[in-house]
Amino acid sequence: MLLVPNLRENRENILAGLAKRNKDFGQQIDEIIRLDEVRRKTQNDLDNNLAEANKLSKEIGDLFKSGKKDEAEAAKPRVAALKESAKELEQTLQQTEETQKQLLYTIPNVPNTIVPSGKTADDNVEVFIWGNKPQLAEQKKPHWELIEEYDLIDFELGTKITGAGFPVYKGAGAKLQRALINFFLDEATKAGYREFQPPLMVNEASGFGTGQLPDKEGQMYHVGVDDLYLIPTAEVPLTNLYRDVILKEEQLPVKMTGYTPCFRREAGSWGAHVRGLNRLHQFDKVEIVQLVHPDNSYKILDEMVDHVKGILQKLELHFRVIRLCGGDMGFTSALTYDFEAWSGAQERWLEVSSTSNFETFQANRLKCRFKNSEGKTQLVHTLNGSALALPRIVASLLENNQTPDGIRIPAALVPYTGFDMIKK
C-alpha cells in the first residue's frame, strides 16, 4: 500500500512510475488526495469538538464536587449536543478513511526506475545467463514421461485422493524432494538466514499484510469454517511474523528462511504448457525473506539474486535471470528478478524463482517499522525470493540429466540424496 503523504507530495513522479504498468491511476490518486483533505479537516473538527466536550465534562465534575448541582445539571445538555455532533464527525471520518483505504488497495507498487516499461513477458530484459543447453539424445523425454518411467511421481494417484495438481511423490522421487529441500535450507542457513517452520494456514490479517488480500483472494484456498487461508508461499507467514513490530535499527537486517508446501488455486490458468510439474496446486518451496534498512534494500536485493544464482550453479542448471517489465511485475513489487531454468526436453525456460524488493509497500500494510538513528519510527523495506521452488527444478534436473543409464544427480546434491543416479 502506497503512503498517502507520498502521493500528495510526489504525485507526478508516482504517476510516471506507475505508467510503466500500462495503466493510468491518475483518477484514483487524485480522489485519494481529495479524500485525505476531507479526512484531515474532519479530524481537526472532531478534535476541537471533543476537546470542548472534555473540558466541559471536567468542569461539570468540579461543579458537582463543590456542591453546585444546578449549574452542573445545566451544563449537561451542552456536552450532549457536542457529543451528538462528534458522533456525526466520527462517522464521516470513518467512512472517508474506509473509502480511501479501498482506493489505496487498488493501486500497485511504483516500479523502480530501472524497471523496463512494457506489457507482457516479451518486454522483460535478460540480465544474466549461465551455462549451456545440455546435449541430449534425439529420443530425449520430457519429465512427465521420465517420472513414469522411473516411477518417481504419480499424478493419477494424486488425482484419485485429492484432485488434479496434487502429485504423489514416490521412492527416489520423494527422496529427491527431501534432498532438495534440505540442500536449499542448508544453503540459506550458510548465507545467514534463520530457519523457521511457520503455520501453513494464516488468518485474514496476514493475507492483507503481505498483499494477497484483497486483490488475489481467488488464488488462495480458503478454509471457510475457520476462516483461514492456506499459504500460497512462505512469504506470507514469515513476513507477517513482523506485523505490528517496531524493530531496533541494529536488529536489521532480519533474515529468514523456511520450507513450506505452497497451495495455489491457479484458477483459470490451466491449459497448454502446464503438463506434469509445470504447474501445480500444491508444491514445495524454500523461501528467503529479509526485512532491511531502506538505505540498502537494493544492495540486498542483489545479494539475494546472487544467492539464488549460486544455488542454481551448484545444481549445474543452465539458467537466466530476467528483470521483469512493469506489465509483468507483481502488484506489490517495486523490482523483480525472475530466474528461469532451461528445460532440456521441453526446450523452453521454466520460472523457478522470483526475487523482489517491495520497498515499503508491504511494510506499510504490515506496520513493520524500526527506530532510526534519530529515534523516529520508519518503515522497513521487505524483500523475498524463492530459493527455490521445487517442481520445475525437478523437471529441469530430470530432463537435462537423462542418460541411457539413468538420471544423473548433480554432485552438490548427492550427499543429500545418497545416490548419484536414479535408475529403473
Place this chain on the structure above:
RNA sequence: GGAGAGGUGGGUGAGUGGCUGAAACCAACAGUUUGCUAAACUGUCGUAGGGGGUAACCCUUACCGGGGGUUCGAAUCCCCCCCUCUCCGCCA
C-alpha cells in the same frame, strides 16, 4: 467441546467512574561518578492521527485484547466477540 479464571505500556504489576496515558519495580537509553567493568545517582523512556513552528518543540484527539452500549464523564459498569491459563472431555 464443557466449567472456571484472566487479558493494562518492552516485562512484572497497581488501578473506589472524574485528580490515570495510566503508580511502582525491572529492562532499555543518555549523563554524572569511575583507570575499566560493576554499583550508585540524575534524567529520558508507548503508538497513531490532526494543528502550529525552519527547528528543538508546543497544543490537541484517540488508544488499557477487539467491537458496541450506559454516563456530563469509562482502564474502571453492561453486552457481544477474540485470545490466554487451569480443570474435565477428546486426541497425534
